[in-house]
Amino acid sequence: MFENLTDRLGSSLKSLAGQGSLTEDNIRDTLREVRKALLEADVALPVVKEFVEQVKEKALGQEVLQSLNPGQAFVKIVNDELVHTMGDANDGLDLATKPPAIILMAGLQGAGKTTSVAKLARFLQEREKKKVMVVSADIYRPAAIEQLKTLAGEVETHFFPSSSDQDPVDIANAALDEARRRYMDVLIVDTAGRLHVDEDMMSEIKRLHGAISPVETLFVVDAMTGQDAANTAQAFNEALPLTGVILTKADGDSRGGAALSVRQLTGKPIKFIGMGEKTDALEPFHPDRIASRILGMGDVLSLVEEAERKLDKKKAEKIAKKFKKGKAMDFEDLKDQFQQMRNMGGMAGLLDKLPGMGGMMEAAQDPAAMKQMKHMEALIDSMTPKERRNPELLKGSRKKRIVAGAGLEIQDLNRLIKQQKMMAKMMKKMRTKGGMKNMMRGMEGMMGGGGQGGPGGGMPPGGMGGPGGMPPM
Numbered sequence: 519m520f521e522n523l524t525d526r527l528g529s530s531l532k533s534l535a536g537q538g539s540l541t542e543d544n545i546r547d548t549l550r551e552v553r554k555a556l557l558e559a560d561v562a563l564p565v566v567k568e569f570v571e572q573v574k575e576k577a578l579g580q581e582v583l584q585s586l587n588p589g590q591a592f593v594k595i596v597n598d599e600l601v602h603t604m605g606d607a608n609d610g611l612d613l614a615t616k617p618p619a620i621i622l623m624a625g626l627q628g629a630g631k632t633t634s635v636a637k638l639a640r641f642l643q644e645r646e647k648k649k650v651m652v653v654s655a656d657i658y659r660p661a662a663i664e665q666l667k668t669l670a671g672e673v674e675t676h677f678f679p680s681s682s683d684q685d686p687v688d689i690a691n692a693a694l695d696e697a698r699r700r701y702m703d704v705l706i707v708d709t710a711g712r713l714h715v716d717e718d719m720m721s722e723i724k725r726l727h728g729a730i731s732p733v734e735t736l737f738v739v740d741a742m743t744g745q746d747a748a749n750t751a752q753a754f755n756e757a758l759p760l761t762g763v764i765l766t767k768a769d770g771d772s773r774g775g776a777a778l779s780v781r782q783l784t785g786k787p788i789k790f791i792g793m794g795e796k797t798d799a800l801e802p803f804h805p806d807r808i809a810s811r812i813l814g815m816g817d818v819l820s821l822v823e824e825a826e827r828k829l830d831k832k833k834a835e836k837i838a839k840k841f842k843k844g845k846a847m848d849f850e851d852l853k854d855q856f857q858q859m860r861n862m863g864g865m866a867g868l869l870d871k872l873p874g875m876g877g878m879m880e881a882a883q884d885p886a887a888m889k890q891m892k893h894m895e896a897l898i899d900s901m902t903p904k905e906r907r908n909p910e911l912l913k914g915s916r917k918k919r920i921v922a923g924a925g926l927e928i929q930d931l932n933r934l935i936k937q938q939k940m941m942a943k944m945m946k947k948m949r950t951k952g953g954m955k956n957m958m959r960g961m962e963g964m965m966g967g968g969g970q971g972g973p974g975g976g977m978p979p980g981g982m983g984g985p986g987g988m989p990p991m
């Protein structure tokens with residue numbers, strides 16, 4: 519996420535690193551680059567102008583002039599202004615009302631409303647411990663109701679049935695009655711995708727809003743539409759009293775224009791950000807954490823929170839004990855690491871949140887690297903439990919049997935064996951003084967040249983450690 523903007527801002531801010539003081543002359547070029555970076559990220563022009571003006575004004579202020587490190591002070595100003603532009607702090611859902619609290623979802627067709635309904639239901643159930651019911655008032659899109667029913671089953675939330683021959687207001691009122699009868703905490707109402715210029719459809723959602731008086735009216739918008747996302751949200755807000763925005767498909771948005779434009783243009787907070795297709799891929803939007811990621815400083819807080827929720831504690835403890843005793847990581851441990859890494863959003867998901875690791879993102883997303891990880895898992899699956907625990911057993915006939923079972927070649931298995939040995943060496947380095955630095959240097963070497971620098975010629979996903987190799991969580 520935001521890779522392009524991160525790269526551009528990083529290179530433009532480096533030029534100020536060695537400056538003894540900040541002057542209008544020596545920040546002029548940097549501000550020009552910052553402006554270009556934001557425009558290329560598809561941030562709305564009024565937002566860019568305001569951003570650059572605020573940064574310039576603060577950079578030439580008394581506090582920075584007296585700073586011992588003006589370059590760092592300038593980066594802090596850019597960071598603070600990014601946070602301010604995106605909304606200062608996380609703005610959560612306001613559910614402080616007589617239950618059930620009603621959440622109405624609105625947006626364009628294809629923005630991901632129905633999926634977001636399921637994600638939000640799961641979020642509220644798992645993290646807020648709420649009883650949630652969902653209902654679809656989308657009577658236009660074929661299979662929309664059935665889609666929500668399927669997703670509701672997947673996230674184990676209550677689903678209220680409806681049909682395409684009903685009126686959306688009647689559907690919502692019936693669902694509300696049922697939610698009250700069953701003592702639900704929250705009722706989420708999915709609606710049909712509509713354009714703000716379609717008067718009939720906008721009239722329908724206004725009628726629906728008036729009938730059920732939701733405490734939250736959330737606009738669901740695709741992050742990949744850039745500043746158009748903010749413009750569409752603004753148009754909807756003029757017709758409907760929005761309380762916030764859910765930004766979907768942000769994992770595919772390398773620019774960041776939507777995240778940086780929505781709050782300033784609409785005055786409405788981004789409350790959640792969708793980071794993938796799975797039903798657990800919905801996160802509260804924290805402007806300070808997103809700003810940190812944009813500037814290449816990672817998002818360790820989110821990484822820790824995610825690890826707390828998603829990691830298998832027993833497996834992590836087992837590897838940690840091995841790590842402390844200086845024992846080598848075997849193939850069973852390596853497979854556990856692959857599974858843990860997938861739970862954490864894969865290698866790209868981890869690197870995106872680790873400080874200073876943005877340069878490795880491209881290699882981590884290389885399709886060849888993803889394919890290699892699947893090959894490694896297939897080879898491990900083809901081993902016996904004894905072979906997984908004791909890599910030294912892998913000789914001659916055993917090797918032939920394993921590669922035949924996985925449908926791969928001997929060189930693929932040899933590459934995996936090298937990978938396991940490198941992991942064992944890295945774990946030993948981690949136990950010595952300066953171990954983290956040594957390991958990170960080794961990782962960079964393995965990732966070098968677009969991921970082709972490691973022995974065996976591909977990005978070694980296991981060698982990156984996943985949640986276990988950095989060090990074990």
